[in-house]
């Protein structure tokens with residue numbers, strides 16, 4: 677038997693850090709949604725009790741460091757599955773980009789193996805398993821649009837934002853999420869974005885308000901470390917994007933655009949100096 681799962685990328689429409697917790701993580705408030713840029717996973721049973729990962733992407737680990745491997749091992753251990761699985765990852769989401777590529781692969785693996793092995797695990801339990809793999813994994817299990825609190829694993833579903841284009845540009849730098857969180861001083865954040873106002877903008881289906889309420893406090897850290905991310909943001913604004921923000925801990929910058937006619941100028945303008953540029957729709 678063979679199972680296919682799509683693993684879409686996420687963007688953070690807002691991200692606020694409230695405080696550092698005793699366990700080292702940070703208490704956050706984020707509103708996340710999915711975009712139509714996805715890895716594709718193919719999962720098939722193996723006669724031997726083993727996990728094998730392959731991918732066309734040469735630049736990700738294929739051993740136990742791969743989050744899809746970790747997800748498969750977790751579900752096997754927790755539900756005493758003595759079967760093997762072969763997982764092929766067709767990577768389309770840029771790696772280490774702030775788009776939760778690995779987290780979404782892990783979530784898709786949990787969903788897929790639940791079907792392949794007919795385990796009948798509830799979405800809630802899948803989210804709990806996901807939280808053991810990473811803070812973004814529970815959201816990637818459920819998808820849609822959600823307010824995420826706690827360290828990112830406590831989810832409140834929201835309606836989808838107004839449909840629009842999303843231009844994603846990833847500069848060729850590697851940003852460590854742990855390093856960015858490690859540098860933020862929660863008590864010294866100059867301006868906190870508002871989850872409440874972003875939620876109202878979404879519920880009111882107002883594209884203009886969604887653009888106005890975009891905000892990510894991790895920008896304060898990443899933009900200082902990598903001024904090219906700041907320049908990328910400025911270019912996107914200059915080229916005509918309606919709202920521009922860095923996703924997650926970066927370095928990907930996204931621009932929300934309501935009019936399709938604006939896309940070629942923004943896309944081509946960015947491609948001039950950034951190799952990884954994508955123009956996609958929100959996944960609504």
Ligand SMILES: C[C@](O)(CO)[C@H](O)COP(=O)(O)OP(=O)(O)OC[C@H]1O[C@@H](n2ccc(N)nc2=O)[C@H](O)[C@@H]1O
Pocket residue numbers: 688691700701702703704706774776779809810811812813826827828853854857858924925
């Ligand atoms: C930046 C975001 O991607 C935004 O959606 C997430 O907050 C991070 O999610 P993630 O990559 O799944 O993060 P994890 O793999 O759980 O954690 C990576 C590292 O980031 C830091 N971390 C992460 C989440 C959080 N709420 N507080 C933290 O301080 C911790 O140092 C942790 O060791």
Ligand SMILES: Nc1ncnc2c1ncn2[C@@H]1O[C@H](COP(=O)(O)OP(=O)(O)OP(=O)(O)O)[C@@H](O)[C@H]1O
Pocket residue numbers: 735736737741742743744765770771772773774775776777778779781782812853924925926
């Ligand atoms: N399936 C996977 N796909 C991509 N990267 C993976 C995968 N499994 C493990 N990794 C490793 O995880 C690291 C982070 O990659 P990923 O693409 O998940 O980052 P990210 O988009 O910044 O995640 P997030 O937004 O959740 O912080 C990379 O260094 C990569 O080697």
